[in-house]
Amino acid sequence: MQGIEINHLEHRYGRKAALCDVNLRIPPGLYGLLGRNGAGKTTLMRILATLLPCTGGRVTVNGVPLAEAARVRAMVGYLPQDFAAWPRLTVRETLGYFGTLSGMGARDLQKRVPAVLAALHLQAQAGTKVRALSGGMLRRLGVAQAVLHDPPVLIVDEPTAGLDPEERVRLRALLAALAAQGRTVLFSTHIAADIEAVCTGLAVLDAGRVRYAGTVAGLKARTGAKTLEQAYLACVRGGDA
Amino acid sequence: MRLFLWECRRVLKSVSYWLFAAALVLFLYSQGALPVTEGGDAFVRPQPGDERGVxxxxxxxxxxxxxxxxxxxxxxxxxxxxxxxxxxxxxxxxxxxxxxxxxxxxxxxxxxxxxxxxxxxxxxxxxxxxxxxxxxxxxxxxxxxxxxxxxxxxxxxxxxxxxxxxxxxxxxxxxxxxxxxxxxxxxxxxARYADLLAEYEACMQHDRYTGAYARLFCDYAVLALALFGALPAVALFLQDAGARRGVRDAVWVRRVPTAGLVAARCAALLALEFLPILIMDAALTAYYAGRYGAGAIAPGAFLRYSVLWLLPTLALCVAAGALLTAATGTAAGAAVLPALGWLSIISHTGGLSDGSSYGSLLTPRHNTVGRFLVYQRNLPRLLAGRGAALALAGVLTAAAVWALRRRRKGVPLWRFGN
Structure with a gap:
């Protein structure tokens, strides 16, 4: 099965439940994960990226269970919420190092690095040290490292947080373009407008539980709201939608 | 191999590495080992009367x-x-x-x-x-x-x-x-004069002037390595095993096996931290060749002693730095390991030249250009200690792989209770 399938996923931090009985089917395309801070979005994404174990349930990525971490890692590109890189390396060196960690050969890197830099409008910064990048450029470098090895599944954690409107629009468009190439792109945010602009499917996560999973239009219809933001608020205030 | 070269590039771009190299050179220079000048601790033929008090x-x-x-x-x-x-x-x-x-x-x-x-x-x-x-x-x-x-x-x-x-x-x-x-x-x-003379002759026969100076060089260099050798490893591992989740996760989600990552990084650290020593070896060999003549030196002596004497200590420091940082995600190693090095140094101040510290894992001392027979007699202990240091470095590296692998999966290193 292509995409991500999550069945009865649980995760606990000690005694505190971070995720409770999460069930989701995320098909290829751009899929939004909406929830307030502390809702469990990052925990879910880190589990999907094999950086956290699931304490219960079963998850597959393109049909491969998470227990096979090496295979899953080969298929997944991940942009962490607070992506950072080594300040003294240049943008090109950073991508070269990440690509090598992903098992890419010198020839692959020679082809992919310029292509990815071009796609993310970072060619002019290729020789710039990471410490000299703006917040928006750094976020784009984060996306670049995530897509460098051309993974079929992309997990991006709050990529638009803290960006100016122009950068936000640019990044959303970029994610939509990546999804249009047949990838499964899971995109988390607490800004409903970002999801409404580019996603068709979404899940609303609140206090570790899925409050809604379906389409953006479906959530608006169910709550009778005009905007996704209103629908989201109605959803999390009214319990299960 | 490509990952090793990338790790080398990262080491060369880190401030901690250049601080280490500067500290190593300055320390050796301050001890008068770069090079040993005429007069001071120079290796000279003993004269009658030199045996008094020995x-x-x-x-x-x-x-x-x-x-x-x-x-x-x-x-x-x-x-x-x-x-x-x-x-x-x-x-x-x-x-x-x-x-x-x-x-x-x-x-x-x-x-x-x-x-x-x-x-x-x-x-x-x-x-x-x-x-x-x-x-x-x-x-x-x-x-x-x-x-x-x-x-x-x-x-x-x-x-x-x-x-x-x-x-x-x-x-x-x-x-x-x-x-x-x-x-x-x-x-x-x-001591008797005849014994001192015999020792001098034996040294000249075995590894000539450069062997004597190489032992003193290693004696000082091993101190600098014990004090500063772990710092570049702590800094490099801390860059992505530390608290900055944004870097850490982007690295840990990669396909690279943990063992490969740790091995490439430790090998890069070892190679580049050893590089200043190799450069000093070459420079000192050239210097002593100029001073005594090419025929009076053993060209490979500095290299041989450095590999035998210093590399195991360096490997141990790098492995311990890797383990402590991979396991804790903190810079604790930057404080703990130099402190251990210091403890090892002061522990051996009582017997610097009698071979009693030859078995030390961190700081085997010789502290003289003389005492060749002490070196020869205690060589098996030195080799055993150096072998043990290398073996321990291997164990610590394996433990670093284990710790990093667990942290990479988000599993705590230790579970308390049920």
């Missing part, structure tokens, strides 16, 4: 036995023993429990043929001994065996060494009374 192991069992037994008795009477227990060989003051003290008393009773409690005081200042700075007893020149309590008549060397072995075990190992070191610690006799 003590060398005599190897006379009749002298070793009463001195060793008396120092053990003196320490037992005060219940205060200095040891350097393996594997770290770090200084330790031992006070025995009542049971162990009584057991050691029985060992002494067997040596003297009478109740140890009835023997005369044999503490610091007892005939034939000097109290050293750290409170241990050091035999004075030649010692006065006659003034010491008499051992049981008929006591053989085999019985004596067996008793000393038992005493050393009771003390937890690494004491002055370990049978292997008895001949080095006790029964010292004044």
């Amino acid at each position: 003590l060398v192991p005599g190897g006379d069992e009749a002298l070793i036995m009463p001195q060793a037994a008396a120092t053990l008795l003196g320490a037992w009477q005060e219940n205060r023993f200095t040891t350097y227990p393996p594997p770290l060989c770090v200084w330790r003051q031992v006070r025995l429990s009542e049971t162990k003290h009584a057991a050691l008393g029985e060992v002494l009773a067997a040596l003297y043929g009478q109740d140890a409690a009835a023997l005369p005081p044999c503490g610091p200042g007892a005939a034939g001994f000097l109290a050293s700075a750290d409170g241990t007893l050091v035999p004075a020149a030649g010692g006065d065996a006659a003034a010491l309590p008499a051992l049981r008549p008929g006591l053989t060397w085999e019985e004596f060494t067996a008793a000393m072995g038992k005493a050393d075990r009771l003390l937890g190992g690494g004491s002055d009374w370990a049978p292997a070191g008895l001949g080095r610690k006790f029964g010292l006799v004044p």
Whole structure:
């Protein structure tokens, strides 16, 4: 099965439940994960990226269970919420190092690095040290490292947080373009407008539980709201939608 | 190999690496080892009179036995023993429990043929001994065996060494009374000019001027490595194993196996931290070739000694830095490991040139351009210590892989309770 399938996923931090009985089917395309801070979005994404174990349930990525971490890692590109890189390396060196960690050969890197830099409008910064990048450029470098090895599944954690409107629009468009190439792109945010602009499917996560999973239009219809933001608020205030 | 080269590039771009290299060179320069100039500690043919005040192991069992037994008795009477227990060989003051003290008393009773409690005081200042700075007893020149309590008549060397072995075990190992070191610690006799000359000739025959200077170079360099060698490793691992989740997750989600990542990084650190040593080796070899002539030096001496003497210490420092940082995700290694290095250094200040610290995992000392025969005699201990350091470095690296693998999966290193 292509995409991500999550069945009865649980995760606990000690005694505190971070995720409770999460069930989701995320098909290829751009899929939004909406929830307030502390809702469990990052925990879910880190589990999907094999950086956290699931304490219960079963998850597959393109049909491969998470227990096979090496295979899953080969298929997944991940942009962490607070992506950072080594300040003294240049943008090109950073991508070269990440690509090598992903098992890419010198020839692959020679082809992919310029292509990815071009796609993310970072060619002019290729020789710039990471410490000299703006917040928006750094976020784009984060996306670049995530897509460098051309993974079929992309997990991006709050990529638009803290960006100016122009950068936000640019990044959303970029994610939509990546999804249009047949990838499964899971995109988390607490800004409903970002999801409404580019996603068709979404899940609303609140206090570790899925409050809604379906389409953006479906959530608006169910709550009778005009905007996704209103629908989201109605959803999390009214319990299960 | 490509990952190794990338890690090398990252090491070369880190401030901590250049600080390490600068500290290493400055330390060696401050000790006068870059190079050893004429006059100071230069390696020269001994002149008559140079033997005055120099003590060398005599190897006379009749002298070793009463001195060793008396120092053990003196320490037992005060219940205060200095040891350097393996594997770290770090200084330790031992006070025995009542049971162990009584057991050691029985060992002494067997040596003297009478109740140890009835023997005369044999503490610091007892005939034939000097109290050293750290409170241990050091035999004075030649010692006065006659003034010491008499051992049981008929006591053989085999019985004596067996008793000393038992005493050393009771003390937890690494004491002055370990049978292997008895001949080095006790029964010292004044050196003779002919012996010094023979030692000089042997050194010239074996590895010439450069061998003598290389041993002194390694003696100082090993101190700098013990103090600063772990810092680049801590800094490099901290860059993505530390608290900055944004870097850490982007690296850990990659396909690269943990063992491959740790191995490439440790190899890069080892290679580049060793590089300044190799450069200094080449420069010093060229310098001494210029001073003494190419025929009077052994061209590979500096390289040989550096690999043998320094590489295991460096490997141990890098592995320990990797483990502590991978396991804790903190810079704790930057404080703990230099402190351990410092402890190891001060532990061996009592016997810098007698080969007694050759077994040390971190800081085997020689501290002179002379004493070639001490080096030759203790070479097996040096090799064993260096081998043990390399083996421990391997174990620590494997532990670093284990710790990083668990953290990479988000699994705690230790679980308490259920």
